[in-house]
Amino acid sequence: MSERLRSDLLTKLCVQYPAWMILSVVFISLPDIPIPSTEMYLDHVFAVLFMAIPFLSECWSIIENLREIVEDNLIDFGMIYLRIIEIIKVWRGHG
Template sequence: MKGKTMNLINEILLTLINGVSHEHVVDMGVIIILTTALLFVDTTQRVATEVLRYNKDNDRPNTALNLITTLVWYGWGRGKYLNKETNKSKRYLMSERLRGDLLIKLCVQYPAWMVLSVIFVSLPDIPIPATELYLDNLFAFVFMMIPFFSECWSIIENLRELVEDDLIDFNKVYSRLLEVIRAWRGNA
């Protein structure tokens, strides 16, 4: 029984692998690299948001020293801020949301979308009438792109959180950036 099951699994895997073109493998590789880069940006942004939120909730100004000490030490524990609903102190950099989201993305969601892409590209071609497109390839492409767009949306969501929660004063950042540029150009 075990041998028959293994043979069936091997046949299914060989059929899937043989149905995947070299171009699709290359496209998936590019998407995986781009998604990984966006995931790094998203995670860095999420950590920065938690650092800024810790400083805001604990009435610490966002000076360079406070940002560094929060990132290295204070942000990993519980702050003085109490959640009004649960009356518990909040965890910031070690929050369940931060860890759970990253684990689910890397180990479940994104690999599942890539496997679905491989399955659909391995299906027989189903032409879409009056076009040169195939339905199976279209679905495979959409499934392959979902992790990339998901990371783009996550980055936008993090930026909105920064703006809406007033964690960063973008006008002040912009004016300081202009000062640095003027000083660098000698127009100060």
């Protein structure tokens, strides 16, 4: 493994991800702040968001690596967005 890869991995595993987890624990331990007209609490939403950031970060990294390996448009976010808009229009009856 290259030195850069090892240092990046060490930074992720020993600094960034534990920091997100600690921030999540801090938010979950705060007093419950209800969100009006829902059964959710604001501190819980932030805690889940902070816990999801490392997972989403790794998913994004995997997608970037796959796009570098495969030369064609493996994952084209613009095309995915257009397809979702098209599905929503058809579902609403405007397509």
